[in-house]
């Protein structure tokens with residue numbers, strides 16, 4: 001296997017890893033952090049991890065060796081979904097320690113640019129703190145981001161605005177975006193006859209989940225208090241065509257973002273005491 005095209009971090013041998021670390025410019029290392037949780041009656045519990053892995057794999061393959069991907073950390077902060085059968089919940093302190101130690105290990109080998117890539121909304125504050133811990137402990141450049149538009153629509157914003165069918169509130173959890181992406185990448189696991197529209201979350205003047213309207217305060221309730229099916233969005237509006245467009249837009253912008261992230265210089269600290 002040509003090292004330049006091997007995208008799985010853990011499939012390199014240690015001499016290949018040593019060469020990747022010595023390469024200039026160095027590849028960016030991504031740490032996917034997902035979840036196993038309910039995604040409505042029509043999608044599997046693996047949805048967040050499936051979407052995360054498909055987008056990262058495609059981006060890494062297109063990057064031709066500029067992006068190395070760790071195996072997915074599959075379970076996240078999910079206590080608020082435990083009313084739905086099958087969800088796996090990891091304590092927030094444990095999650096933070098685990099993700100941070102993973103990033104710190106990568107940095108200790110000499111990788112300078114590390115991205116913690118989130119695939120599940122409630123992991124966001126953990127990825128933010130884990131990245132900061134890595135920066136503070138190692139001095140390397142470690143950032144957090146998400147590639148799932150049900151959490152943050154930025155990478156697929158134009159496609160969502162132009163092509164979504166479900167209207168305001170349609171693309172949140174297990175809604176139009178996630179269902180459409182799954183129809184594109186793993187259609188055999190989507191039961192479209194069970195896909196429904198349930199917008200779920202309350203919309204107020206200063207609080208709403210519909211993209212791109214901002215929310216002035218953040219709040220996460222128990223999922224079963226706001227959704228009967230587990231869906232927050234319009235799953236019934238999803239199509240494989242929309243999924244393909246959203247997937248393509250996400251991969252294109254994510255690759256561009258990775259290459260831009262790598263240009264951030266590693267500067268010297270100055271002690272002004």
Ligand SMILES: [Zn+2]
Pocket residue numbers: 039047048119120150173174178
């Ligand atoms: Zn999800």
